[in-house]
Every structure is written in C-alpha cells, then in structure tokens.
Amino acid sequence: MSFHSSDSGSARPDAAAANEAIRMLVEAQAGGEWPAEEYEQLLAQWATAVSPDLAA
Template structure:
C-alpha cells in the first residue's frame, strides 16, 4: 500500500499533483473495501481544472 501525501479536502496546486493523488488513491484502494468514487471524482475534477487553467488564461 502506498503512502499518500494527499489529504482529503486539500487543494492541489497543479495537474501533476492531482495526477499523483489519483495514482495514490488507485494504488491504495482496497479491492474488498469498495471504491472511493466520491474522492476519485473530486480528484478528477481538480485535475481537469488544473489542465485547463492555462487554456482559460490564454483565451
């Protein structure tokens, strides 16, 4: 099981950090304990916001 630097509810500064948090979540998920879908969706939203921030600024 990986040790995650991610703290639920914290704000991730960029896409790289969001991606790392997603990987940590997937790596640490217990297959018998269910899937943390709400946290996964929250991290995906943070990643999407971070990856499109530059596009918004350029527009």
C-alpha cells in the same frame, strides 16, 4: 495538493500533484471498495489544473 497562481491571480491545483493523488488513490483501493466521491473530486481538480477554461 499543491497550488500555483495563474496569470489571473486565482489558485489552481498543480496537474502533476492531482495526477499523483489519483494514482495513490487507485493503488490504495486495489481490491477494496471504490471511493467514488473522492475519485470524482480528484478528477475535477486534475481537470481544472490541465484546462485553463475550467478555472474561470
């Protein structure tokens, strides 16, 4: 997962990288057991990347 610095100096995940990680997870789990915790973590990273309010 790649990160970039925001104006406040904190590192935030890159939305495109988080989205790609979610896509890869979904494709890898097709027909198998669903890794709920990993999916939840990736969604949180994506939400932080796309919503500046969540990064604070």
